[in-house]
Amino acid sequence: MEPVSTTNFDLYDIVVSGSEEELKNLNKVVLQGWVRTNRDNGSIGFIEFNDGTYFKNVQLVYSNSSKNYDLLRSLKTGSAISILGSVRLTPENKQPFEIVVDDCSLEGDVDDDYPLQKKRHSFEFLREIAHLRPRANTFQAVYRVRSVLSYAIHEFFQERGFIYVHTPEITTNDGEGAGNVFDVTTHDTKDLFSFYGRKVNLTVTGQLHVEPFALAFRDVYTFGPVFRAEHSNTVRHASEFWMIEPEMAFCDLNDNMDVIEDCVKYCINYLLEACPDEMNFFNSMIDNTLLERLKHVANSEFKKMTYTEGIEILKNAVKSGVKFENSDIFWGMDLQSEHERYLTEKVINGPLFLIDYPSEIKAFYMRLNDDGKTVAACDLLVPNVGELVGGSQREERYNLLKEKMDKLGITQELDWYLDTRRYGGCKHSGFGIGFDRLLMYVTGMQNIRDVQPYPRTSNSIKY
Amino acid sequence: MEPVSTTNFDLYDIVVSGSEEELKNLNKVVLQGWVRTNRDNGSIGFIEFNDGTYFKNVQLVYSNSSKNYDLLRSLKTGSAISILGSVRLTPENKQPFEIVVDDCSLEGDVDDDYPLQKKRHSFEFLREIAHLRPRANTFQAVYRVRSVLSYAIHEFFQERGFIYVHTPEITTNDGEGAGNVFDVTTHDTKDLFSFYGRKVNLTVTGQLHVEPFALAFRDVYTFGPVFRAEHSNTVRHASEFWMIEPEMAFCDLNDNMDVIEDCVKYCINYLLEACPDEMNFFNSMIDNTLLERLKHVANSEFKKMTYTEGIEILKNAVKSGVKFENSDIFWGMDLQSEHERYLTEKVINGPLFLIDYPSEIKAFYMRLNDDGKTVAACDLLVPNVGELVGGSQREERYNLLKEKMDKLGITQELDWYLDTRRYGGCKHSGFGIGFDRLLMYVTGMQNIRDVQPYPRTSNSIKY
Numbered sequence: 001m002e003p004v005s006t007t008n009f010d011l012y013d014i015v016v017s018g019s020e021e022e023l024k025n026l027n028k029v030v031l032q033g034w035v036r037t038n039r040d041n042g043s044i045g046f047i048e049f050n051d052g053t054y055f056k057n058v059q060l061v062y063s064n065s066s067k068n069y070d071l072l073r074s075l076k077t078g079s080a081i082s083i084l085g086s087v088r089l090t091p092e093n094k095q096p097f098e099i100v101v102d103d104c105s106l107e108g109d110v111d112d113d114y115p116l117q118k119k120r121h122s123f124e125f126l127r128e129i130a131h132l133r134p135r136a137n138t139f140q141a142v143y144r145v146r147s148v149l150s151y152a153i154h155e156f157f158q159e160r161g162f163i164y165v166h167t168p169e170i171t172t173n174d175g176e177g178a179g180n181v182f183d184v185t186t187h188d189t190k191d192l193f194s195f196y197g198r199k200v201n202l203t204v205t206g207q208l209h210v211e212p213f214a215l216a217f218r219d220v221y222t223f224g225p226v227f228r229a230e231h232s233n234t235v236r237h238a239s240e241f242w243m244i245e246p247e248m249a250f251c252d253l254n255d256n257m258d259v260i261e262d263c264v265k266y267c268i269n270y271l272l273e274a275c276p277d278e279m280n281f282f283n284s285m286i287d288n289t290l291l292e293r294l295k296h297v298a299n300s301e302f303k304k305m306t307y308t309e310g311i312e313i314l315k316n317a318v319k320s321g322v323k324f325e326n327s328d329i330f331w332g333m334d335l336q337s338e339h340e341r342y343l344t345e346k347v348i349n350g351p352l353f354l355i356d357y358p359s360e361i362k363a364f365y366m367r368l369n370d371d372g373k374t375v376a377a378c379d380l381l382v383p384n385v386g387e388l389v390g391g392s393q394r395e396e397r398y399n400l401l402k403e404k405m406d407k408l409g410i411t412q413e414l415d416w417y418l419d420t421r422r423y424g425g426c427k428h429s430g431f432g433i434g435f436d437r438l439l440m441y442v443t444g445m446q447n448i449r450d451v452q453p454y455p456r457t458s459n460s461i462k463y
Numbered sequence: 464m465e466p467v468s469t470t471n472f473d474l475y476d477i478v479v480s481g482s483e484e485e486l487k488n489l490n491k492v493v494l495q496g497w498v499r500t501n502r503d504n505g506s507i508g509f510i511e512f513n514d515g516t517y518f519k520n521v522q523l524v525y526s527n528s529s530k531n532y533d534l535l536r537s538l539k540t541g542s543a544i545s546i547l548g549s550v551r552l553t554p555e556n557k558q559p560f561e562i563v564v565d566d567c568s569l570e571g572d573v574d575d576d577y578p579l580q581k582k583r584h585s586f587e588f589l590r591e592i593a594h595l596r597p598r599a600n601t602f603q604a605v606y607r608v609r610s611v612l613s614y615a616i617h618e619f620f621q622e623r624g625f626i627y628v629h630t631p632e633i634t635t636n637d638g639e640g641a642g643n644v645f646d647v648t649t650h651d652t653k654d655l656f657s658f659y660g661r662k663v664n665l666t667v668t669g670q671l672h673v674e675p676f677a678l679a680f681r682d683v684y685t686f687g688p689v690f691r692a693e694h695s696n697t698v699r700h701a702s703e704f705w706m707i708e709p710e711m712a713f714c715d716l717n718d719n720m721d722v723i724e725d726c727v728k729y730c731i732n733y734l735l736e737a738c739p740d741e742m743n744f745f746n747s748m749i750d751n752t753l754l755e756r757l758k759h760v761a762n763s764e765f766k767k768m769t770y771t772e773g774i775e776i777l778k779n780a781v782k783s784g785v786k787f788e789n790s791d792i793f794w795g796m797d798l799q800s801e802h803e804r805y806l807t808e809k810v811i812n813g814p815l816f817l818i819d820y821p822s823e824i825k826a827f828y829m830r831l832n833d834d835g836k837t838v839a840a841c842d843l844l845v846p847n848v849g850e851l852v853g854g855s856q857r858e859e860r861y862n863l864l865k866e867k868m869d870k871l872g873i874t875q876e877l878d879w880y881l882d883t884r885r886y887g888g889c890k891h892s893g894f895g896i897g898f899d900r901l902l903m904y905v906t907g908m909q910n911i912r913d914v915q916p917y918p919r920t921s922n923s924i925k926y
Binding site: 166 | 621628
């Protein structure tokens with residue numbers, strides 16, 4: 001029987017849930033991957049082997065009767081190898097099977113200064129070797145979940161008929177005017193105007209560009225990189241990250257919140273189903289409340305509370321002795337993470353939409369409520385994190401929107417955006433999810449630098 | 464019976480392929496969308512209505528006995544409306560059904576200067592209104608296919624276990640050194656070094672960053688924006704576009720070509736299946752050889768030819784009287800589009816991999832063949848376009864790679880990239896597909912400005 005070329009993933013799949021027939025065909029196999037550890041007692045040796053296709057290692061067993069025994073026993077952590085062997089079921093052991101090695105060849109050797117030796121490494125250390133850390137257990141889990149979560153996002157929206165729009169990275173406007181932007185220039189000249197004939201910067205949001213598509217396709221979304229040139233050296237800020245920004249025509253704030261709730265639940269359930277090994281790993285190694293927390297959110301009905309109600313509750317909390325870093329609670333203030341967490345954790349004990357924020361503290365494009373002082377915004381707050389998603393119904397009334405834009409002095413620059421309110425511009429809403437923060441939330445990872453492939457933070461760039 | 468809120472897509476879906484039961488439930492419906500055209504003869508009127516969920520319009524019929532008749536007859540092209548009506552099957556007509564309007568409300572009016580009136584508009588004109596053109600037929604088709612094709616790409620790779628990696632947009636290197644890069648600075652200072660402490664630019668390729676992930680996960684891909692600050696004012700060049708870059712460990716040039724062939728065929732078949740209306744539209748309105756051409760590629764076995772063989776064939780063609788703009792054919796030259804098209808159209812009449820290019824005209828990371836002068840590169844050439852995909856086996860041998868990098872003076876800057884050859888760096892290969900050019904290819908659209916949502920080309924930026 002010819003040997004079958006296979007992978008860690010396929011081996012576990014067939015041994016755990018395959019048929020007798022499939023298992024029989026797996027007698028002689030060829031595997032290609034990397035040595036995680038190798039120990040040899042002089043007559044028998046064991047290699048923990050991983051080819052990157054599955055979170056779990058495969059155990060290779062060799063002996064002094066194996067062909068290439070000298071090569072096998074000399075294999076170092078990190079070596080790339082190709083092996084021929086037979087599958088032996090080991091139902092009595094921790095792992096359900098092992099591979100008895102017949103032959104081995106070395107596909108890529110490892111220099112002695114290989115930094116990923118068997119011992120445990122700190123995340124700080126691993127950050128310095130972003131090109132090698134994907135081989136470490138935690139990062140195998142993080143980056144696989146990152147990939148699966150990206151796909152879950154696409155699946156969620158595509159299955160519901162949303163059109164994916166690639167909004168531009170280079171743009172002439174700075175979105176909400178919220179943060180500092182990166183300027184884009186051409187090589188050597190440093191002339192901001194030379195290439196496009198206009199000053200341009202990297203985008204901070206795709207929302208303004210995607211709204212016109214919602215007014216043509218009804219339901220649309222962006223999912224791409226955005227940028228902030230802020231010198232915030234915190235565990236939650238990066239200067240480059242991915243944003244998910246859906247936008248829906250004929251959709252009000254309540255419809256919007258329904259989609260947010262569905263989307264967050266879908267992502268959590270998707271990961272629990274598609275990445276059980278990785279999610280269990282995070283739960284045991286990173287945050288042992290993770291699975292409980294996520295399942296609680298997936299099974300909760302998301303509650304709603306107005307900002308005004310929230311302020312009253314916080315004021316009463318302070319009166320009754322609750323301590324905040326900032327205890328000066330007043331209507332019109334920007335809530336801090338501690339306030340948001342108090343509301344979602346102590347008051348509600350579950351996911352909470354805080355809605356109808358004061359107009360002054362929210363972006364110009366949000367729809368003014370009938371009270372004339374709040375806007376139809378919603379922030380989704382979740383226990384342990386605070387804000388996870390921000391959304392709003394957009395101001396579709398030309399005059400009200402233009403008045404706000406005039407005040408900000410952006411009417412001319414964004415004339416095309418205002419156009420959409422003159423030409424069949426109907427009620428519409430949308431929201432934004434910072435993908436990297438969502439990933440931190442679902443993995444329990446505490447530093448945004450540890451969920452991005454090559455993190456971009458101020459004063460730090462190597463790759 | 465309560466009216467059912469529905470969409471163009473669902474209506475066509477149920478009328479064309481739904482059950483009796485589903486159809487019965489669709490008696491009274493609510494629709495929300497936009498007026499494409501409205502004509503009224505004084506007693507009966509017809510609105511071509513589209514809500515963006517489906518390529519085909521729905522015909523609304525009203526009469527002077529409809530509620531809000533005066534509103535209905537006054538509706539202008541582009542208005543957003545909400546209507547209540549009943550489904551009437553019209554199997555004898557061109558469209559299989561129409562909606563008899565009971566009532567209508569205006570959700571968003573249209574100013575009289577609305578530029579998208581019923582008449583046909585040139586692509587040049589529509590380019591000036593990138594925020595409105597998604598409402599035009601051609602762009603409804605283009606952007607829906609863009610979204611579906613993006614999803615097809617993700618599905619292709621995710622189903623095969625590839626890990627999606629978000630490689631960074633801001634980087635310290637300029638990839639292959641192929642084109643001019645955009646520099647990134649912080650606001651006002653114009654100081655290239657101020658933010659990251661190092662000079663940075665926008666990425667031209669994700670490949671160098673994704674290779675280390677292939678050496679950890681085996682099969683990986685990127686799909687994100689890349690940039691070129693080239694002043695090429697052609698129909699095929701944009702300064703910002705999306706690239707798909709898969710990378711596979713334990714994969715040689717032949718395996719690589721198998722994946723390219725599978726991927727291209729998968730995309731074509733996916734679109735023919737998922738977007739029949741849009742693809743038929745392109746075939747009748749944009750390029751009437753499109754479907755034939757795509758089906759031919761989907762059903763062809765992709766052929767292979769070495770660059771050296773290609774040069775011989777081109778030399779003989781010139782001798783026998785074939786005219787090229789550049790008829791000076793010699794080994795070592797960079798082939799022009801006319802040469803590539805001659806080979807794929809006249810010689811092969813189908814998709815052709817041209818392989819084993821001279822080392823001097825290809826990137827430094829490509830693997831040197833045993834002949835010492837060619838590299839294991841493959842360009843996929845297709846009729847009507849020329850190059851569609853470029854790939855190679857990567858140089859995994861440390862000394863050979865370092866020698867080339869030393870010559871280019873990039874060894875220090877890319878020390879981390881070179882590292883991957885010292886630490887279990889095995890045979891690996893990958894390829895790149897310019898997503899926007901692939902989209903041009905599958906739609907027949909001739910100008911890259913007409914397949915991007917907000918095209919970015921030199922001297923032109925408005926949004």
